[in-house]
Amino acid sequence: MNALFKALNDPTRRAILERLRGGPATAGAIAEQFQFSAPTISHHLDLLRQAGLVTSQKQGQFVVYTLNMTVFDELLGWLYQFKS
């Protein structure tokens, strides 16, 4: 829960998730879309992975990142308790 909110609390990381909505992508392809360095994006991807929001598969020298939406259920569950 903590890791999830932490991961979502950054505009760049949220933008990465939106990017991955269009399909999996390599770390490099993701990094190209942002004005930040590759290590910075790599770090963001790590936080997203820790929260379970993305998964990664190594393909040769590339690492492909894939959106994992099932984690959102956790968030929806938390929100649900506030339903009036």
Place this chain on the structure above:
Amino acid sequence: MNALFKALNDPTRRAILERLRGGPATAGAIAEQFQFSAPTISHHLDLLRQAGLVTSQKQGQFVVYTLNMTVFDELLGWLYQFKS
């Protein structure tokens, strides 16, 4: 959007929201439930208010805080784009 995720990215603030689910409460009554000082809780309430998650009404020397769930719609809207 930023203020919303920021406000939610803290366990104490989330606990305050859950507390207010049971009904409005004064700043002091809220502070009593946590091990933190009154100024700290006041600061958390301020961040929640900035995000629109709570509203405050001054009643004499007290300040009553009320949960505002309508802001969650914004969050649900953001989540919706990821629906498969």
Place this chain on the structure above:
DNA sequence: TTAATGATTAGACAAATGTCTAAATAAAAT
């Protein structure tokens, strides 16, 4: 009108965060 109560503001400080460059690792290409 003075003192007490409820709450916020101001300022300090340690810890966490987001960014960078340089270095390391791993795979592919020459």
Place this chain on the structure above:
DNA sequence: ATTTTATTTAGACATTTGTCTAATCATTAA
């Protein structure tokens, strides 16, 4: 074999964050 390409790790650094105590503001009670 060597070099290039893709990515991560390590370490540094400025900014933000969460907390505190002390001081201030506002309202109520004596």
